[in-house]
Amino acid sequence: MRLVFLGPPGAGKGTQAKLLSKEHGVPHLSTGDLLREAMAKGTPTGRRAKEFVERGALVPDEVVDALVRERLPGVRERFLLDGYPRNGTQATELDRLAAELRAPLTAVVYIHVDDEKLVERVSGRRSCPKCGAVYHVEAKPPKKADTCDACGSKGLAQRPDDRAEVVRERLAVYHKNTAPLVDRYKTAKLLRWIDGDRPIEEVARDVRQAAEGQKGGPGGPKARPARGRANA
Ligand code: AP5
Numbered sequence: 001m002r003l004v005f006l007g008p009p010g011a012g013k014g015t016q017a018k019l020l021s022k023e024h025g026v027p028h029l030s031t032g033d034l035l036r037e038a039m040a041k042g043t044p045t046g047r048r049a050k051e052f053v054e055r056g057a058l059v060p061d062e063v064v065d066a067l068v069r070e071r072l073p074g075v076r077e078r079f080l081l082d083g084y085p086r087n088g089t090q091a092t093e094l095d096r097l098a099a100e101l102r103a104p105l106t107a108v109v110y111i112h113v114d115d116e117k118l119v120e121r122v123s124g125r126r127s128c129p130k131c132g133a134v135y136h137v138e139a140k141p142p143k144k145a146d147t148c149d150a151c152g153s154k155g156l157a158q159r160p161d162d163r164a165e166v167v168r169e170r171l172a173v174y175h176k177n178t179a180p181l182v183d184r185y186k187t188a189k190l191l192r193w194i195d196g197d198r199p200i201e202e203v204a205r206d207v208r209q210a211a212e213g214q215k216g217g218p219g220g221p222k223a224r225p226a227r228g229r230a231n232a
Contacts, residue, residue: 001026002103002209004094005082006181007111009170011196014134016111017082019200025210027075030082033132034067035059036159054103056169057159058177059085059212065093076103087177090230091184108185109210111196111203126156138201171203 001024005013011042014030022027035053038046045063051141068084085091097106128148135142135156142149146156161170183231184193192210196203 001078001082002098002106003080003211004108004185005080005111006087006108006178007187007196008113008115008118008174009167010118010125011111011113012110012200012203013082015140015200016109016204017080017086018134019204020207020211021080024078024211026078026080028080028082029068029071029075029084031064031084031086032066032082034071035064036132053103053161056166056168056173058173061087061089061093065090067096069097072097072103073101073199076101085181088180088184091181099172105190107210107213108181108190109192109194109207110182110185111194111207113196117197118171119164119167122162123164125162127159127185128153171221 003020005017007013012060014032015097017030019030027204035049035211039050040046045067048063049198051061064086065086069083072081073198074077081094085094094105095173100225101169109131121136124139126137127133128135128144128151130153131151133148133150144158147154181189192211194206
């Protein structure tokens with residue numbers, strides 16, 4: 001299982017990748033998480049990334065390519081790449097790296113959610129500042145208010161780039177730079193189209209099937225599945 005999770009901000013890439021990672025024991029590699037970790041530690045990478053992340057822009061390709069190049073070899077057999085690639089240049093770099101490692105992608109899981117839902121969804125996200133576990137005020141609240149289920153820390157926080165104006169910028173950046181990758185991976189016959197506007201467990205069921213190669217197809221605007229059905 002060597003997957004890329006593709007989709008707009010807030011589509012549920014991280015939520016679904018974490019569930020699949022836990023279930024199958026496959027390493028989850030999120031460039032967003034790696035950048036936030038680097039920023040929290042104040043490393044040179046973190047200091048360089050900060051201004052881009054805070055305004056919702058893409059961090060320069062060479063910075064994220066280096067993060068992936070550093071970590072992918074260690075997990076080349078099985079990985080879930082979340083948030084990378086994000087433009088054609090990064091996709092070409094990933095093709096090159098996968099070829100070098102003889103580790104071709106097995107599928108690209110594309111989670112689709114309409115823009116208007118995303119702004120609402122992202123604004124309700126809360127994360128644990130200690131372990132990074134992700135919650136949602138309505139769709140996935142913690143069992144005890146303001147307390148992380150995973151590590152028990154108090155004080156679940158909103159990501160600084162989840163403010164409405166930054167989310168709108170991230171969506172614009174996504175449509176300009178990342179959305180064209182859907183066609184690229186469709187042409188490569190790797191795309192698995194998933195309707196992400198359903199409860200987390202329903203989406204997870206389709207993601208699992210797509211990842212295991214049982215279901216899922218190229219899909220797309222003209223071939224969208226009926227609501228609640230696995231994609232044909
Ligand atoms: P990154 O962290 O990758 O952000 P993103 O792609 O914008 O994605 P998100 O983390 O916002 O959303 P998600 O799809 O993972 O949704 P989640 O599961 O959390 O990147 C952040 C920044 O880093 C970028 O803006 C950029 O600056 C930089 N960066 C990262 N990678 C880069 C790269 N390759 N190149 C250049 N720059 C890069 O879910 C969202 C919320 O919804 C949660 O609260 C969750 O509980 C809830 N939720 C999830 N699923 C459902 C559901 N089915 N129904 C209801 N609620 C749900």
